[in-house]
Amino acid sequence: MILAPHYFSKRGILVACLLLLLAAPTAHLHAQDDLPLPPTIYPPLDTEVMVPWSGDGPPALSPPAEATAGAIRIIDNASASTIADVQAPSSDEASIADQELDADTTVPTIASAPAEPIEPPPLIPLDVMLEWYPSPRHAALFLARDKGLFSRRGLEVRLLTPADPTVATKLLAAGRVDLALSRQPLLHLEVAAGEPLIRVATLVDMPLSALVLREDGSRDSLIDLAGSRIGHSDDDSLKILLDTMLKPQGIRRGEIEIQDVNFSPARAMVEDGLDGVIGAMRHRLPRELGDLGLATRVLNVEDYGVPLYDGLVLLANRDRLKDQRAAIRALVDALEEITAWIIENPDDAWERLVAIEPDIDTPANDASWAYILTQLSGTPAALDHGRYARLATFLHEGGVVDELIPVERLAVDPGTF
DSSP states (O other), X not given: OOOOGGGOOHHHHHHHHHHHXXXXXXXXXXXXXXXXXXXXXXXXXXXOOOBOOOSSSOOOOOOOTTOOSOEEEEXXXXXXXXXXXXXXXXXXXXXXXXXXXXXXXXXXXXXXXXXXXXXXXXXXXXXXXXXXXXXXXXXXXXXXXXXXXXXXXXXXXXXXXXXXXXXXXXXXXXXXXXXXXXXXXXXXXXXXXXXXXXXXXXXXXXXXXXXXXXXXXXXXXXXXXXXXEEEESSHHIXXXXXXXXXXXXXXXGGGSEXXXXXXXXXXXXXXXXXXXXXXXXXXXXXXXXXXXXXXXXXXXXXXXXXXXOOSEEEEEEGGGHHHHHHHHHHHHHHHHHHHHHHHHOHHHHHHHHHHHOGGGOSXXXXXXXXXXXXXXXXXXXXXXXXXXXXXXXXXXXXTSSSSOOOGGGTBOOTTOO
């Protein structure tokens, strides 16, 4: 049947268009049937896979059954010395010759050995010369060394005893030792004489020196000292301490017989019959003489016109100070730490001190330990600027030294340089 054109209404045209649109996706899908399918296994064939392994050799592989070609390379991370190409099985029983390594193939290796131990940095050596033979006032130095506070800070500290009481500052000025102990009055005299010495720490911050006189003599007061025989061990005892005490009495040093007693003030008073000793350690000599049957009187120098001063100081060579500043700071920090421990643990500190230095274990030192504890400086680095300025002025105005020495030439806080 032939339809006339007038039979194609608008509605018929619209329905025909919709049918054409619905048929288009189906035609497109059929066109895709000719595209290749994605691989059915992973990884794709002929791909090298790096497999981490921590055992003694490569693990046994079980490749997927559907793998038909290619190889997987195993790298042993533990020894890095085993490399094997494992051929995946194929349906036609392919040759396994490809699994063998060529004889000329270079196999990477790693030497297995323990790590070299880390060497600690070398310790900085410091020679410290005492001003006297070992005594309780040196406790901070001996105990800091014994408890490892110096070595912990990279220091190797040697504590040396001088041949006589005057040698410590001489060796320091000559650069023969790194540090030396002394007293503040002697430091002033040495600097006035041109020696390159400077205070870097204080171990005892009060005077320990005194004029010790025989109780059984006729010298009942300072005014009676004219014509007496007085012993001494160092220059500051005569030029500063004794002269200051005698001056108000109108007595000149020439009116007194002076004798050098070196390290033996007790023997000199007992065996040589001296009337007294200037600069004697007030906390020890009276007890030593008492044990020998000799009664004494003690005249503290600060009660007779001598300004207060540091009784035990640590000195450095000013010319070498710049190169030593780090080591000096470390040493002074150790002294502060051990001093706090000594004050908090006096009994343990004493037992440990006499254990490492048996010569200190005497009745006189034992009796003086409680007194020494009250005199130790809890902050060795701290500098009493006014104290050094006052003593410098006192010595200059008294004609003991020719110039007024500024504090900066006498002392320094090691934390500031």
